[in-house]
Amino acid sequence: MAPTKQLTLEDCRDLDSSDTLAAYRQRFAFSSNGNINFDANSMGAMAVDVPDRIQKLLTDGWRDKSRRAWTTEGWVDRPRELGAKISHMIGAGENDVVVCDNTTLNLYKLLSRAWRTRAGGNVILTEAHNFPTDLHVAQGLVGFLKELDVDIRLVAVETREELVAMMSPEVAILYLTQVDYRSSERWNLAEMNALARSNDALTVWDLSQSSGALDVDVLGADTDFAVGCGYKYLCGGPGGPAYLYIHPRHQKSSWPTIAGWLGHKEWDKFSTQYEPASDARSHLTGTPPVVANEIFSAAADIWQEVERTDVARKHESLTETLILLLEQECGALGVELNSPRDYQQRGGHISFRHEGAGPVSEAMVDHGLVGSFRYPDAIRLGMSPLYHSHEDIWNAVQIVKNVLSSEVWREPKYEKVSV
Ligand SMILES: Cc1ncc(COP(=O)(O)O)c(C=O)c1O
Known part of the structure; x- marks a missing residue:
C-alpha cells in the first residue's frame, strides 16, 4: 500500500487561503503572551470591541442616562x-x-x-x-x-x-x-x-x-x-x-x-x-x-453575520486537520485519539489520551498552548471556526510534539494540574 501523504505546514496554509471565515479572526482579541488558546469549548475568545462597548455602557449609559438607559440603551x-x-x-x-x-x-x-x-x-x-x-x-x-x-x-x-x-x-x-x-x-x-x-x-x-x-x-x-x-x-x-x-x-x-x-x-x-x-x-x-x-x-x-453551515464546515475542516496532525506527529509519542473519528459522530472539541495527560496539559501551557485536562487521562482541544486557522493547528501540534518528545512534562513543577 502506498504511504499516505504527510500533511505539511504548507497544506495548512493552503486550507487557510480558501477559508471564507478567515476575516473574522480580526474581530477577536488574542492572548498578549502569544498563547494559542484551544479552549473554545470552555471559554470562547473576546470580541475585539468589548472594552470600548463596556466603556460606552458605563459612561453614556450608567453615568449619563442612568435609569433611563433601561429603555434608551x-x-x-x-x-x-x-x-x-x-x-x-x-x-x-x-x-x-x-x-x-x-x-x-x-x-x-x-x-x-x-x-x-x-x-x-x-x-x-x-x-x-x-x-x-x-x-x-x-x-x-x-x-x-x-x-x-x-x-x-x-x-x-x-x-x-x-x-x-x-x-x-x-x-x-x-x-x-x-x-x-x-x-x-x-x-x-x-x-x-x-x-x-x-x-x-x-x-x-x-x-x-x-x-x-x-x-x-x-x-x-x-x-x-x-x-x-x-x-x-x-x-x-x-x-x-x-x-x-x-x-x-x-x-x-x-x-x-x-x-x-x-x-x-x-x-x-x-x-x-x-x-x-x-x-x-x-x-x-x-x-x-x-x-x-x-x-x-x-x-x-x-x-449575525455568519451562516451556521459555513461555521460547521470550517469546524469540520479544523478538527479533521487536528486529528490527522496529532496522529502523524505525536502518534509514536503515546497520543491516542479519544473522540470519534467520524465527523458526524463527534462534537466541538477533540480529546486525546496520554498516560501523563495532566502534567502534559500543564507543560503545554508553559510552551504556548492552552487546552484542558479531564480526569483521568484526557486532554481536550476546542477550536473556534470564527477565529482559529489551520496554521494554528499546525503550531499547536508542534507544541504537543515538543512537550512529549522532550519529556519536559515529567518535571515536578507540572505535577499540580489545574481544571
Ligand atoms: C454540557 C454542559 N452543561 C452545562 C455546563 C455549565 O453550566 P452553567 O452555565 O450553569 O455553569 C457546562 C460547562 O462546562 C457543560 O459543559
Whole structure:
C-alpha cells in the first residue's frame, strides 16, 4: 500500500487561503503572551470591541442616562434581542430563544416545564455520565417532587445502547447533552427526537458543547426544549448568560416554572397578576445582567453575520486537520485519539489520551498552548471556526510534539494540574 501523504505546514496554509471565515479572526482579541488558546469549548475568545462597548455602557449609559438607559440603551430588551441574534446558530426562530441566567437554571426551568407538559410516563431518562450539573438538576427535581409524593423516576444509563433500549412509553422526558464534554461523542438530535416522539416522550437537550461549532438545527430536528452555555463557542464572556429555546408548540401552553415580572406579557404595566408572555420570553425572570449582556452582544453581532453551515464546515475542516496532525506527529509519542473519528459522530472539541495527560496539559501551557485536562487521562482541544486557522493547528501540534518528545512534562513543577 502506498504511504499516505504527510500533511505539511504548507497544506495548512493552503486550507487557510480558501477559508471564507478567515476575516473574522480580526474581530477577536488574542492572548498578549502569544498563547494559542484551544479552549473554545470552555471559554470562547473576546470580541475585539468589548472594552470600548463596556466603556460606552458605563459612561453614556450608567453615568449619563442612568435609569433611563433601561429603555434608551435597550438594556431591558437585551435578553430577547440576544436570543434573536443567536437563534439561527441553533436553527431556531427569533422568538424561540432568550438569553438569560446560567445553563443550570435554564435546565431546571425547562426540565420542570417539560415534566408538567409531558404526554405520559414517569421516567426522566438520561446518561449516567452526563455533565454533572445536568444530572444534579434532574436529581434535585426528582427529589423535590418525590417529597410531594409524585410518582417520578430518574433513570441514568451507562451506555447508548442501553438508553435506546430503555425507550418506551414509560419515558416522559429524554434528557441529554448532545456532545459529551469529555470524549466529544455526539448524539444525533433528529434521530433521538424521533425516537422520543414515537414513544410520546418530550426531549430536553443541553447544547452547551455544540452551538457555535456544529450545525445544530433544533427546529429541523423537531426538538422540544434546549439550553446552552453562552461563554463557550458563542464567546459570551466569562460567566456570561446562557440561552434557552422552546419549540413554538410549547410556548403558549402553560406557565413557566419561575414566573417573574420580566416574563409577564406586559411587564411594563406592573400588573400584580401574572400572565406569561406568549413566547420564550415567559421564561425570563428578573433584572438582566447588563454588563454581561453587553459583552455577549459584541459576539452576537458577529454571529449575525455568519451562516451556521459555513461555521460547521470550517469546524469540520479544523478538527479533521487536528486529528490527522496529532496522529502523524505525536502518534509514536503515546497520543491516542479519544473522540470519534467520524465527523458526524463527534462534537466541538477533540480529546486525546496520554498516560501523563495532566502534567502534559500543564507543560503545554508553559510552551504556548492552552487546552484542558479531564480526569483521568484526557486532554481536550476546542477550536473556534470564527477565529482559529489551520496554521494554528499546525503550531499547536508542534507544541504537543515538543512537550512529549522532550519529556519536559515529567518535571515536578507540572505535577499540580489545574481544571
Ligand atoms: C454540557 C454542559 N452543561 C452545562 C455546563 C455549565 O453550566 P452553567 O452555565 O450553569 O455553569 C457546562 C460547562 O462546562 C457543560 O459543559
